Each structure stands twice: as C-alpha cells, then as structure tokens.
Amino acid sequence: MPTYSSTSDFNLSIDDISEEAFERCGLQIRSGYDIKTARRSLNLMLAEWANRGLNLWTIQKQEKTLAANTTALTGTNLFGSGADDSQQIVDITDVIIRDSSNNDYSTSSISRATYWNYTVKTTSGRPTQYYFERTINPTLYLYPAADSAYTLIYYALVRMKDSGDYTNNNEIPFRFLPCLSAGLAYYIAMKKAPDRIQLLKQIYEDEFQRAAAQDGERTSLFLTPKTYLPGV
Numbered sequence: 001m002p003t004y005s006s007t008s009d010f011n012l013s014i015d016d017i018s019e020e021a022f023e024r025c026g027l028q029i030r031s032g033y034d035i036k037t038a039r040r041s042l043n044l045m046l047a048e049w050a051n052r053g054l055n056l057w058t059i060q061k062q063e064k065t066l067a068a069n070t071t072a073l074t075g076t077n078l079f080g081s082g083a084d085d086s087q088q089i090v091d092i093t094d095v096i097i098r099d100s101s102n103n104d105y106s107t108s109s110i111s112r113a114t115y116w117n118y119t120v121k122t123t124s125g126r127p128t129q130y131y132f133e134r135t136i137n138p139t140l141y142l143y144p145a146a147d148s149a150y151t152l153i154y155y156a157l158v159r160m161k162d163s164g165d166y167t168n169n170n171e172i173p174f175r176f177l178p179c180l181s182a183g184l185a186y187y188i189a190m191k192k193a194p195d196r197i198q199l200l201k202q203i204y205e206d207e208f209q210r211a212a213a214q215d216g217e218r219t220s221l222f223l224t225p226k227t228y229l230p231g232v
Contacts, residue, residue: 010174010177011174012169012170012177012180013166013167013168014035014038014039014042014163014164014165014166014168014169015035015166015167017038017170017180017181017184018038018039018042018166018184020184020185021038021181021184021185021187021188022038022185024182024185024196024200025188025189025192025193025200026193026196027188035166037188037191038184038188039163041184041188042170042180042184042187043162045180045183045184045187046162046163046170049160050090050157050160052208052212054093054215055160055215056215057171057172057173057215058157058158058160060155060156061155062079062153062154063151063152063153064077064078064151065151066097066142066150066152067146067149068146068147068148069145069146070142070145070146071121071122071141071145072139072140073140073142074086074137074138074139074140075137078138078139084137086138088159089138089156089157090134090156090157090158091132091134091156092130092132092155092156092157093154093155095130095140095152095153095154096152097126097128097150097151098151098153099126099148100148100149100150104153105128107128107130108128108129109130109131110129110130110143111131112131112133114129114131115129115131115141121145122144122145123143123145124144124145125144125145125147126144126146126147126150127142127143127144127146128143129142130143131143140154173215175214175215176211176215178211179207179211182200182203182204182207182208183208185203185204186200186203186204189201
C-alpha cells in the first residue's frame with residue numbers, strides 16, 4: 001500500500017527561495033553577499049508586485065470615526081496608530097459611510113480635478129464621493145463634508161511585508177511560491193546570468209499570470225445594453 005503525507009504546510013524560507021533562484025540561473029550560493037543580493041532583489045520584486053494590480057491577501061478592512069465637519073483624513077486618523085503607518089497604503093478600493101443607525105451608504109471615487117473644482121468643499125451632508133491622494137503620506141478627501149458623526153469603512157491595499165531575516169517566510173499565499181521563485185531567478189539573472197534572462201523572464205511572467213488569475217473574486221458579471229430611442 002502506498003504511503004501518503006499527512007501534512008499540507010509546505011513553505012520556503014528566504015534562504016530556500018534564494019537557493020532555488022540561484023540554481024535556476026545555473027549557479028550556487030557561494031558567499032554571504034550572494035544571499036544578501038538575493039534578498040535585496042526579492043524586496044524590489046515585491047515592491048514591483050504592487051504595480052501589477054490588486055493582491056487580495058494584502059487588502060485590509062479599516063473602520064475610522066468620522067467626526068462632523070470632516071473634509072479629509074490623513075495620518076493616524078486614516079490608518080494605523082503610528083505617525084508613518086499611513087505610508088503603508090498603496091490604494092483604497094472601496095469606501096462606505098455608516099450612520100448612527102448602522103445603515104451603510106456607498107460612495108464613489110472621483111478624480112483630483114473633480115474634487116478640486118468643487119467651489120465649496122465644506123458643503124455639509126452625508127459624504128457620497130471621495131478622492132484618495134496617493135502621496136507618500138496619503139490623504140482621503142470626502143465630499144460633501146460630514147454633517148454629523150459617521151463611521152468610515154474602507155478597504156486598503158497595503159504594502160507587502162519585507163523579507164526580513166533569511167529564516168523568515170514571505171507573507172504570501174502558497175499559490176504564489178512558484179511565481180516568487182521564478183521572479184527572483186529572473187532578477188538574479190539580470191545580474192549574474194544574462195544568457196538566461198529571456199527564458200527566466202518568460203517563465204516568471206507565465207507563473208505570475210497563472211497565480212494572479214486565481215487571485216480574483218469569482219462573481220457573476222451581467223452587462224445590460226443601453227437602449228437609445230431617437231426623438232423620445
């Protein structure tokens with residue numbers, strides 16, 4: 001009778017991923033600098049992933065108190081408890097306003113030009129629109145200004161955690177481990193194995209597309225054509 005494993009917790013530490021990436025380049029880790037440069041490349045690649053769209057495992061739900069007459073939130077009023085915590089926000093995906101009766105109201109995102117062209121930004125009412133200013137210290141602007149106390153609820157796409165110690169595991173779903181290894185191999189090839197760059201880049205892009213395709217929300221999509229009746 002065959003014997004099967006009873007565990008399903010396979011993961012790779014930073015040094016394991018680095019070793020795998022070097023081997024894909026036809027190399028071996030020979031010095032402390034090799035693993036140091038691998039970790040630096042890994043952190044750069046994780047930063048690049050933030051430009052590739054939504055990574056669902058990095059989305060965090062936040063609830064913040066919205067006082068009357070508030071037109072904008074920044075710093076700890078927006079995110080976290082430390083002065084620089086809000087710098088972790090890459091983008092905001094959804095914002096709702098909850099009143100004192102626990103009724104939730106959706107809001108819509110607007111552009112910077114639309115918000116700044118409002119003549120009176122202190123107009124009072126339940127906020128229905130928001131503009132998220134994606135600076136290093138971001139600010140969430142609301143319009144109209146809150147006419148009473150509300151609860152602001154939003155989902156924030158935040159930065160992925162750095163690699164840290166070589167014995168750490170990256171904080172990613174196990175489904176992205178092949179992509180992570182392939183990507184690091186490509187980054188290392190740019191520095192140490194230029195003859196393998198094109199091959200490893202193609203493998204990396206294929207692995208990322210497969211992983212990203214499964215990292216989405218499975219919901220139904222219904223498209224309704226708009227009816228146009230001339231002269232009506």
